[in-house]
Amino acid sequence: xxxxxxxxxxxxHVVKKINDGPDILFIDRHLVHEVTSPVAFLGLKNRNIxxxxxxxxxxxxxxxxxxxNQHLPVKDxxxxxxxxxxxxxxxxxxxxxxxxxHENNGIVHVIGPEHGITLPGVxxxxxxxxxxxHGAFGAIAFGIGTSEVEMxxxxxxxxxxxxxKMRITINGKLNRAVxxxxxxxxxISKLSTSGATGYFVEYSGEVFSEMSMEGRMTVCNLSIxxxxxxxxxxxDEKTFDYVKGREFAPKKDxxxxxxxxxxxxxxxxxxxxxxxxxxxxSKIEPxxxxxxxPGMGISIxxxxxxxxxxxxxxxxxxxxxxxxxxxxxxxxxxxxxxxxFLGSCTxxxxxxxxxxxxxxxxxxxxxxxxxxxxxGSHKVEKAIKEEGLLAILNDSGFELREPGCSACLAMNEDKxxxxxxxxxxxxxxxxxxxxxxxxxxLASPIxxxxxxxxxxxxxxxxxxx
Amino acid sequence: MGYDKFNVLKSxxxxxxxxxxxxxxxxxxxxxxxxERIGFGDNLFRDWRYHEDNSKKDEFVLNNKKYSGKILVGGxxxxxxxxxxxxxxxxYDYGFRCVISSFFADIFKNNCLNIGVLPVQVSSGFLxxxxxxxxxxxxxxxxxxxxxxxxxxxxxxxxxxxEINSYKKNNLLNGYDDIDYLLNIKxxxxxxxxxxxx
Ligand code: SF4
Numbered sequence: 001x002x003x004x005x006x007x008x009x010x011x012x013h014v015v016k017k018i019n020d021g022p023d024i025l026f027i028d029r030h031l032v033h034e035v036t037s038p039v040a041f042l043g044l045k046n047r048n049i050x051x052x053x054x055x056x057x058x059x060x061x062x063x064x065x066x067x068x069n070q071h072l073p074v075k076d077x078x079x080x081x082x083x084x085x086x087x088x089x090x091x092x093x094x095x096x097x098x099x100x101x102h103e104n105n106g107i108v109h110v111i112g113p114e115h116g117i118t119l120p121g122v123x124x125x126x127x128x129x130x131x132x133x134h135g136a137f138g139a140i141a142f143g144i145g146t147s148e149v150e151m152x153x154x155x156x157x158x159x160x161x162x163x164x165k166m167r168i169t170i171n172g173k174l175n176r177a178v179x180x181x182x183x184x185x186x187x188i189s190k191l192s193t194s195g196a197t198g199y200f201v202e203y204s205g206e207v208f209s210e211m212s213m214e215g216r217m218t219v220c221n222l223s224i225x226x227x228x229x230x231x232x233x234x235x236d237e238k239t240f241d242y243v244k245g246r247e248f249a250p251k252k253d254x255x256x257x258x259x260x261x262x263x264x265x266x267x268x269x270x271x272x273x274x275x276x277x278x279x280x281x282s283k284i285e286p287x288x289x290x291x292x293x294p295g296m297g298i299s300i301x302x303x304x305x306x307x308x309x310x311x312x313x314x315x316x317x318x319x320x321x322x323x324x325x326x327x328x329x330x331x332x333x334x335x336x337x338x339x340x341f342l343g344s345c346t347x348x349x350x351x352x353x354x355x356x357x358x359x360x361x362x363x364x365x366x367x368x369x370x371x372x373x374x375x376g377s378h379k380v381e382k383a384i385k386e387e388g389l390l391a392i393l394n395d396s397g398f399e400l401r402e403p404g405c406s407a408c409l410a411m412n413e414d415k416x417x418x419x420x421x422x423x424x425x426x427x428x429x430x431x432x433x434x435x436x437x438x439x440x441x442l443a444s445p446i447x448x449x450x451x452x453x454x455x456x457x458x459x460x461x462x463x464x465x
Numbered sequence: 466m467g468y469d470k471f472n473v474l475k476s477x478x479x480x481x482x483x484x485x486x487x488x489x490x491x492x493x494x495x496x497x498x499x500x501e502r503i504g505f506g507d508n509l510f511r512d513w514r515y516h517e518d519n520s521k522k523d524e525f526v527l528n529n530k531k532y533s534g535k536i537l538v539g540g541x542x543x544x545x546x547x548x549x550x551x552x553x554x555x556x557y558d559y560g561f562r563c564v565i566s567s568f569f570a571d572i573f574k575n576n577c578l579n580i581g582v583l584p585v586q587v588s589s590g591f592l593x594x595x596x597x598x599x600x601x602x603x604x605x606x607x608x609x610x611x612x613x614x615x616x617x618x619x620x621x622x623x624x625x626x627x628e629i630n631s632y633k634k635n636n637l638l639n640g641y642d643d644i645d646y647l648l649n650i651k652x653x654x655x656x657x658x659x660x661x662x663x
Contacts, residue, residue, distance in 0.1 A: 015657045016650065021632025024647065026657050036549065038500035047644070052651075053658065064498065078498035085500045129548040129572060145550035145576035147643075155647035157654055161630065163571075193485060194542040197571055227545065229571050293485050293545070313540065316484040409494040409547075418517070430489040430546060432512050 002268025004165050005234050006200050009140045009265070013123050015157055022159040028122040030152045031108045032059040032095070034086040035411070036127030040150035041089040051093040053156045058117055059090045059097045062107045063128075064411045067374050067401035070100050079412065093153075106377020106403045109133040109345035113217065114379050116246025120235035120262040125152055130345050130427060132223040135232035136216035137239055138265045140200070142230040163229050164274040166199040167267075170207040172281035177461045179355065180215035181347060181425065181444035183207060184222035185287035187279070189297035192312070197227030199275065202267060207281040208233050213242040214351035221346045222427055225294040234266040288457060289429050289442040290332050291320040296429070300447065300459050303331045323431055324439050325419075332441075333457050339422035340371040340452040341434070342445055344408035347425035348376030350383045352445040357389045359449035359460055365397035366455035372414060373398055374406040398452070410435045423451040468581025470640040474563055474609040475619070477534035480599045481526055486539050487546035488573065492555045505551055506558030527559075531603040538595055539566045543584075544573025553577045563609050565616065567592040578633050579643070585609060585616055591625045598623065611637060 003011070016024040037059070044050065051057055064079045074080040083100065090097035098104040104111060109130055112118040118134045124141035125131060127149045134141035144158065152158055168187060188195075201223050208216060216233050223231030240259060243249045250258040285299030298304065306328040310317045321328060326335075342348070342356050353375065365371055373393065375381040381403055384390050390400055407414040408426040415435030416422045422440050425448050429440035441457070450460040496508040513525050521528045537556065543566040544552065553576040556564065562582060567589040569577075577584045587595070598605045598618050606619035611634060617624035635641065647654070 012661075015654055018632050021630050024650075024654075026654070026661070035497050039502045039550075042501065043644075047648075049648070052654075063494075076498075082498055082500055127548060127550075129546070131548075143548035143572055145548055145553070145572060145579060147550060147576065147579035151644050151647065154644055155651065155654060156658065157647055159643055159647075160575075193545050194568060194570070197542075197568070227542070227570060293487065313482075313484045315482070316540065319483070409489075411494045411497060428487075428489065428546060430487045432493055433489045436493070436512055436517065 002271035004267045004271045004273065005138060005202055005232060005265055006140065006165055007271070009121050009123065009138070010162060012121070022161045024157050025123060025160055027125050027152050027156055027158055028056060029112070029117055029124040030057045031112055031124065031126035031131070032057060032086070032149070033063055033108050033126070033128065034061045034082045035063040036146050037089065037149055038082060038085045040146050040153055043150040044154055047154065049154055051095060051153045054094040056156060057095045057153065059086055059095050060105055060108050060111060061086060061099045063405045063409065065100050065404040066412050067404050067406045067414055070402045074100070076412070103378050106379065107345045107348060107405055109221065110348060110376030110380065113137065113213070113242070114246070114377060116243055116249030119243060119249065119258070120239060121265050125158060129224045130221050132228070132230040133217050133221040133345055135220040135223065135230050136213060137243070138232055138235035138262070140230065140232065143224065163200045164198055165202070166196055166228070166275040166277065167202045167204055167273045169205040169276070169278040170281045171205045172207065174207060174281050174284060177286050177446060178284050179444040179446060180211055180218040182284055182287045183281070184219045185289065185294065185297040185442060186284045188222065188226045188294050189287070190279070191226045191295070193225060193293045193295040194227040196223070199228050201228045201231040203231055203233050204267070205278070205281070209236065212351060213238055214349045217349065218346055222294070225427060235262050286444060286447055286460060288332060288447060290324060290326055292323055292429055292431050294427065294429060294442060296320065297442070298332065300457065301333055303329055333459065335457045336421065336455060337423050337441070337451050337457060338368065338370065338420040339416050340369055340448050341374070341407045341422055341424040341426060342448055343372070343374030343376065343406055344426035345376060346427040347445050348374060348380065350380050352425065353380065353384050353389055356445040356449040357392050359446050359463065360396045360398065360453055361392050363396055363453045365452055368455045369452050371398050371452050372401060372407055374401045375403045377403050407434050409433065410438070416440070423448045423457070468640060471562065471581060471583055471611050471637040473611070474535060475606055476536050477532070477604060478536040478538050478565070478595070478599050478607050479526055479532045479534055480596050481537060481539045482596050484540040485542045485545055488544060488549050488552040489546055491544070491552040492549065497549060497551050502554055504558070505555040506560065509555040509559045535560060535562045536607050536609065537561045537564045538592070538599065539564060541566065541568045541589065543569050545570040548572045550576045550580070553580050553582055557582050565592070565595065578637070581637065583609065583611060583637065585627045587616060587625050587627060591623070594623055
């Protein structure tokens with residue numbers, strides 16, 4: 001029987017199998033950030049050991065950093081302590097650290113691919129669930145908890161039972177204004193937030209092969225929101241072109257050797273998945289969420305489901321609508337919004353800023369809207385300036401902040417106030433995710449841009465004509 | 466980090482019949498700034514438990530004196546969302562040693578197992594019955610027996626078995642640590658790494 005892409009990468013990394021237990025999987029790249037690592041490093045200290053492979057470990061500061069005045073000392077005492085702890089730990093263990101102000105600094109899942117740390121066929125973990133992003137390159141990448149961070153720091157291995165395999169195939173041509181984010185929100189709305197729990201997903205079909213690397217990253221990023229541990233897409237020419245020449249990518253002879261290996265990374269025709277799902281790409285519309293989990297998404301022109309249409313607990317459903325102050329059955333288009341957040345590891349890459357700018361170009365930001373535009377990294381920030389996007393954004397009344405996770409999880413001061421509505425390009429609309437009492441509507445960068453211009457939930461196709 | 470051995474847990478339970486309880490509810494991001502693993506229990510379910518002015522929300526179950534114990538019973542898809550182990554720490558630090566639900570999110574489940582909190586997955590029918598029993602009589606005792614892999618309600622015929630792989634089970638029963646296991650096969654790991662330079 002043939003192997004899936006996932007099998008090929010997984011099996012090549014098994015150091016040992018434990019009977020009726022997990023596999024011991026070797027990890028090629030370990031990404032570390034300030035929030036989920038300090039207790040792990042303490043663990044190493046207590047065991048009196050050092051990081052086993054510091055050269056396979058990369059640290060950055062992103063979750064808990066300000067997005068303004070990064071050149072000044074961090075004001076929040078606890079945040080500052082956390083940042084200093086990572087800097088100290090990185091130094092002690094000889095790990096490269098791209099802290100605040102470093103030109104390579106940015107959101108961990110944005111900088112990995114940017115610097116060629118993320119490669120096809122490797123295993124990548126990080127103490128952050130959206131590590132699934134890196135699957136866009138045909139890597140096995142997933143998020144881990146702090147005990148597991150400690151495990152990987154000290155042994156470069158992780159213990160994991162091999163997950164089941166699911167393939168999601170989408171063929172057909174996407175409609176105008178339908179972005180990778182919409183594709184992902186569409187899938188999650190069909191599968192629910194637990195529909196892929198226990199599975200590792202492979203995305204296949206025209207829609208994904210047509211997609212840019214940035215778009216694939218957005219889709220793989222959101223795999224975790226349907227419960228999957230990760231998602232992956234077979235690498236192709238686009239992948240190789242993206243990786244080639246990047247700082248940590250293989251060079252010269254190594255590159256040719258790598259290409260040979262990577263070109264075998266696809267699912268064999270006779271391979272079998274535990275579950276197969278397919279959708280018609282031409283049926284997908286621009287999406288937006290109306291509730292408090294990413295599975296509560298609808299196409300932008302349709303109504304919020306009624307209690308009867310919703311499967312699952314009615315009580316939880318109504319609690320969620322109550323939190324959002326929405327009514328079952330009503331339409332979402334035209335609803336007022338207060339904030340727009342463009343950024344995060346889901347939609348904080350250059351392509352996202354291009355799409356946003358394209359919509360707001362020549363128009364003015366609505367005065368009732370506060371917009372936070374946060375690039376995913378310094379590299380993205382630089383590109384925004386160099387490509388002339390910043391000038392256009394400024395003309396339309398938008399400012400650019402400095403890179404970081406920002407309002408995606410609102411650990412720093414970028415918090416959406418109590419009761420306010422934010423159209424956000426991030427990945428989670430949980431209660432209070434963007435600040436206590438905040439109300440989040442997840443959408444694509446272009447739906448966010450249309451909302452920033454009108455102050456309302458707007459179909460971007462109506463705005464551009 | 467080591468943890469207490471888990472064997473048989475007999476305790477009253479705290480019911481939380483909400484689905485998709487996510488890690489941002491279990492512990493909001495603004496409480497993740499610590500550099501040590503202390504005090505997370507105080508902020509468990511922070512925004513459901515306290516008003517903005519830090520006064521208690523009386524209607525929330527953790528503030529209801531009727532309910533207490535070392536077992537938390539949650540609705541389907543418990544622990545979805547982020548990989549933050551802080552969520553499991555908060556549950557542990559508050560005093561829970563076991564979470565029962567009809568479905569768990571993957572990473573959360575792993576995190577619990579790694580710190581000595583037992584996630585017990587039961588059928589949705591059995592979960593409903595536990596909720597009924599606990600709501601009817603908050604003093605009902607649940608018995609979670611790891612060795613036998615069963616959960617039952619004391620003094621009743623309600624009983625169900627649960628799954629756990631034998632490796633993890635053995636670890637929990639004995640308080641063994643995964644990292645010690647791996648450090649013991651370090652040579653094998655290094656050999657693997659040398660053969661697969663990347
Ligand atoms: S942007 Fe959001 S989801 Fe991505 S790494 Fe940062 S906090 Fe996690």
